[in-house]
Amino acid sequence: MTPTLPSPARPTRRGVLRGAAATGALGTVGALTLTAPASAAAARRPGARRPPNVVVVSIDDLGWDELGCYGNTFNETPHIDALAAAGVRFTQAYAAAPLCSPTRAALVTGRYPARVGITDFLRGPDAPSDTFLSPDVPTVPDHLGPLGYTTGLIGKWHLTETYRGEYAERPGNPFAHGFDEVVASEQLYIGDGDYVHPYGFMPALPAREPGEYLTDRLAQEAVDFVTRHAAEPFFVHLSNYAVHTRLDGKPELVAKYAAKPGADALPNRPQLAAMLESIDQQVGALVAALEALGIAEDTLLVVVSDNGGPYRDANAPLRGGKGELYEGGIRVPMVVSWPGRTGRPGRDVDVPASTVDLLPTALDLAGGRAHPGAFDGVSLAPVLTGAGRLRRETLFWVYPHHIGQSHPQAAVRDGDLKLVMHLRDGRCELFGLRDDPGETTDVSAERPHETRRLQRLLERHLREVDVLPPAPSRPAYPRTETLPGWDGYDVLTVAGTTATPVVEPDGDRVRVAADGAAHVLLRSPVAPRSDQVAVVLEPAAFDGAARQESLFVGLAAGPRDYLVLRYRHDLRRVGWDLRVAGELITAGAEPLQTLDGTVDLSGPGARYGFVLRGAQAAAWVDQGRGAGWEFLFRFDTAGAFDLADPALRATTRYAAGVRVDRSGVVLGRLTASSR
Known part of the structure; x- marks a missing residue:
């Protein structure tokens, strides 16, 4: 089912950045005087129980050990x-x-992120990519709307990279997915956070009270939503921007925590504690509203984090943090309330669960049924009610990106065993989480059979989700292109060149040198035959006499339009350049400094491989040590360079390049293939 944009005349749809106060407005968080509609009261009579409302409160970047109910003694979260x-x-x-x-993306689809094409955080408007959650992917409204549910999003969406034009016309916006109401969702890129009105990323959102704090505003909107829809089943995602950096708590709460004993000792952070207390007050206000409306027993309320905390000490004793697939990056607090329906109060559930399970759970409780293959998640209803066991064999994660000091990884958990695969070289670590939740000891050598079994499971999953353009091997790219010798290439001078380059072809080698700064591209006469190509450059020699000796491999239409991988030899640094109409576009690039010093293309047999599938590019390297191809990084250029465009493909040619400064570089063979 493909959702359509909302009609402006539909009375239940409001503008995404509405400023008018709705009925049941909350003046101060925690102070409520509400009246339950008569139909809501009738729904609570014996024999008249309706499908439950579902409220998901997500907290941004909340660490494993930051709630009181998970053992934190500095932060105060009494309502949660x-x-x-x-x-x-x-x-x-x-x-x-x-x-x-x-x-x-997983929360609103019930599917693994890699399966819906969103594997990293989405960038701002200057990024060359234009990733978004496609409306062709069924989401909450598609599954629950036909069952009579009103669906709402309050707060952060962050599932599109387009921040121009009318909100409801932007690709992947929540209205395009069929949400009935969208309130206080980012109009511009979120950036480093903004928690006091006026909000930099929501300039059209007027305040409801002077000095408004964003977390309180979201609380008010949530109370308004449940009040308006108390007489009908609803699903609402209260999606907080906090406690994401930059940390900015209310001054009076910051002062309160700064005065507490141990405030200056990590992992205690007064700013974060203040922001978290505001979220706790938000949850308290929402619970009070549900109780005042008489629908608390008809409402499943979930409080959960969207990923592990960025502060490693806030995830202790788990290993790692945000951006990693060790437990500290993905194991999160999750609290579920459903008065009278969850069995013994204060029950701990130790079976693995995931945010990918929340939509299947809601659909199950609503009485709906999904067709086979609709979800990667499963319903948590049996363990929530204590009526049964969770039927799940494995959980998968794929994060093929660099962030901070983290490198691309994939992981699988099966029972109490978890395997983490490092995507660069395929190295695997195995952990027994029952006895070692902190993942301190790799037992892969002691348990080779289990390591191979989980590795096969994970490799099969990677093939299924297909997020990595394959290495530039003959099986993956079987059609070999016939490229001429270097003397058949055009020599293109790139901006920044101040010296005259000397280009000396010699068979399957070419030397490029200059007595000053020179940057040239050597463009072949051959255009790609498809939108899936691999280009491999074999470096030959570096003079090593100057600071700037770099080589490039990829595709070029001209000196002002190209997409290439780069390698700077003195720093052993890799990256990529995209130039469009003379402008160098690299905004939003991953922090690839994690690769600095780890790639050396000066040895015999070294190769640098550029692969492109439409607008999905990846860098591979063979350092000539017998280890074969290593995955380095991937990136998306769909907003600026997409080889699926026939016009672009017709003007683009296979190319290599050199940048030198009073030195020279010798290139070996350039080969290309396609599929």
Whole structure:
């Protein structure tokens, strides 16, 4: 089913950045005077129980050890702790990804992020990519709307990279997915956070009260939503921007925590504690509203983080943090309240669960049924009610990106065993989480059979989700292109050249040198035959006499339009350049400094491989040590360079390049193939 954009005349749809106060407005968080509609009261009579409402409160970047109910003694979260004491606390709950956007995609689709094409956080408007959650992918409204549910999003969406034009016309916006109401969702890129009105990323959103704090505003909107829809089943995602950096708590709360004993000792952070207390007050206000409306027993309320905390000490004793597939990056607090329905109060559930399970759970509780293959998640209803066991064999994660000091990884958990694969070289680590939740000891050598079994499971999953353009091997790219010798290439001078380059072809080698700064591209006469290509460059020699000796491999239409991988020899640094109409576009590039010093293309047999599938590019390297191809990084250029465009393909040619400064570089063979 493909959702359509909302009609402006539909009375239940409001503008995404509405400023008018709705009925049941909340003046101060925690102060409520509400009246339940008569139909809501009738729905609570014996024999008249309706499908449950579902409220998901997500907290951005909340670490494993930052709630009181998970053992924190510095932060104060009494309302969330009370939910855990009366409901269910999951001790092995996971985010579907170690970062926000992919986890949010999983929450609203019930599918693994890699399967819906969102594996990393989405960038701002200057990025060359234009990733978004396609409306062709069924989401919450598609599954619950036909069952009579009103669906809402309050707060952060972060599932599109387009921040121009009318909100409801942007690709992947929540209205395009059929959400009935969208309130206080980012109009511009979120950036480093903004928690006090006026909000930099929501310039059209007027304040409802002077000095408004964003977390309180979202609380008010949530109370308004449940009040308006108390007489009908609803699903609402209260999606907080906090506690994401930059940290900015209310001054009076910051002062309160700064005065507490131990405030200056990590992992205690007064700013974060203040922001978290505001979210706790938000949850308290929402619970009070549900109770005042008489629908608390008809409402499943979930409080969960979107990924592990960025501060490693806030995830202790788990290993790692945000951006990693060790437990600290993906295991998160999750508290579920459903008064009278979750069995013994204060129950801990230790079976693995995931945010990918939330939509299948909601659909199950609503009485709906999904067709086979609709979800990667499963319903948590049996363990929530205590009526049965969770039927799941494995959980998968794929994060093929660099962030901070983290490198691309994939992981699988099966029972109490978890395997983490490093995507660069395929190295695998195995951990027994029952006895070693902190993943301190790799037992892959001691348990080779289990390591191979889980590795096969994970490799099969990687093939299924197909997020990595394959290495430039003959099986993957079987059609070999016939390229001429170097003397048949055009020599293109790139901006920044101040010296005259000397280009000396010699068979399958070419030397490029200059007595100053020179940057040239050697463009072949051959155009790609498809939108899936591999280009491999064999470096030959570096003079090593100057600071700037770089080589390039990829595709070029001309000196002002090209997409190439780069390698700078003195720093052993790799990256990529995209130039469009003379402008160098690299905004939003991953922090590839994690690769600095680890790639050396000066040895015999070294190769640098550029592969492109439409607008999905990847860098591979063979350092000539007998280890074969290593995956380095991938990136998306769909907003600026997509080889699926026939016009672009017709003007683009296979190319290599050199940048030198009073030195020279010798290139070996350039080969190309396609599929």
